[in-house]
Amino acid sequence: MQYQTTLAEEVTYTGIGLHSGLNVTIVLQPAAADTGIVFVRADLAGRPSVTAFAANVTNTMRATTLENGAAKVFTIEHLMAAFSGMGVDNCLVTMTAPEPPVADGSALTFVRLIQQAGIIELTAKRQILKVAAEQTVRVADKFITILPYDGLRITFTSINAHPLLGVQFGDYEITPELFCREIAPARTIGFMNEVAALQAQGLARGGSLENVVVYDEKDVLTPLRFSDELVRHKILDVVGDMALAGCVQGHIIAVKSGHALNTVLAKQVLAAHKRESGGILWMSNKEAE
Template identity: 45%
Template sequence: MHIDSKRQQTIKQEITYTGTGLHTGNQQITITCKPLTANSGIRFKRTDLPSAPEIEAVVDNIVSTKRSTSLGTDQWQISTVEHLLAALNGLKIDNLLIEIDAGEVPITDGSSLVFTELLQKAGIKQQNKKCEIHAIEEAVWAREGDTYLVALPGPELKITYTFVSDHPAVGNQFGEFTIDEKTFINQIAPSRTFGFASEIEALQEEGLALGGSLDNAVLIGEEEIVNELRFEDEIVRHKILDIIGDLALIKPFRGHIIAVRSGHALNRRLAHKIKQQVMHCW
């Protein structure tokens, strides 16, 4: 059932950004975000491919959750979409065309802050169609080993995350935020992705993290965090950011998300379960 509605939104004017791909290392990836009419949804367009194919940003179009969320088909894909999608979700932008000339969204500074500021600069435009916000009516969950993700009924979107680590400089971190636009912009969007120095060599051997640097990720060394943190609990805030991005691939909803150690794969599974619960509305 739907419990609320708002006007759908897009941006007032197009924006362009050029940057580096975190995993591919491609330093000249350009994306252009353009307004779309109501009921169009969020769409990606690969302008570098023959016929410039498009794909809708929905959970059914996820093709990989290895170290990022990738949308695509058997022939092509667009990876690392979660930080841009988090910005769109946080700003409540419903309709947008994202043209991209490569197979990965630029990492910017490792957070959603750059995308959020660009979208705000473009201006948010209300449209003449309503966007229904659906309710979580009963608990749904996903589990894999010692990772858990639960969606409970609740009057607003709240995310609770427990990050578990035995690293001496990170430790266990707990974060809980009610996600409205102001909270997202100020408390979640600036939090950067992170990586452990001990994993970098193995990742790069797999063709991942080739564009990673101290300019776009928090680096966790053997005993210390190399970068200056933006928040004392920046690690857990970024995990919440990833959830916001991955759950942008289903229709807007209200409920309480509780996560322990979860990542993109589990986010995907929970998104499918939430979608199935309110399928009659979608």
């Protein structure tokens, strides 16, 4: 039997947002059982909050955005991946801006914060969503599917036209130990020829060689941590986005998937679970009203 967890103590980190370019301080705080991961906007009147739940996803352009009334947060996938990969079920994430810090572009800083805070077990049972039947999302040449499986396994194929990238393949059984070692350090990938267009859309304002693995037309400008860092980061994103469905068990197989397909799959998995059991995971009392 598995029990829910939370942090043992409060921990704080300050940095810059990848897309907003805003300075932000986040405080990760212990939370009671069945709270889930809740983002609190301390910079807004009334400190509105939004639960990290698939139904609250409102945008997936280059990042995953959650909204509930006045509470809006985006680029939450790396922090969510750290919570999921480390097995943290409940936490209050208080933020002074709408976007968590990008840190080094990976989930490693958040993993270290969680390790610094410590993880404690609560008395409530962990709700595990075991996938009972295949669920698939397909758009053109991209797809993501989940199959019944005892655990969480992710198999991802990335295909990119850049001469240094091409086809990358990753297949991992996600455990806290493996996640920390093989997935969490993988950083966001960016391309020089996209910078102007992204910034014109209000994106990538905080991006730099310090927090993004940058490629120009022929070369990589940032030393790599892994030869296949791109596909590992894609798997990191899947872990973070699927955490919006709760503690999911299944074998996820994806080709060229991104936040849009990932979060649609999370919603499909929850919808199937609701039909089968009449239950919804990780929904706050306020959202259930």
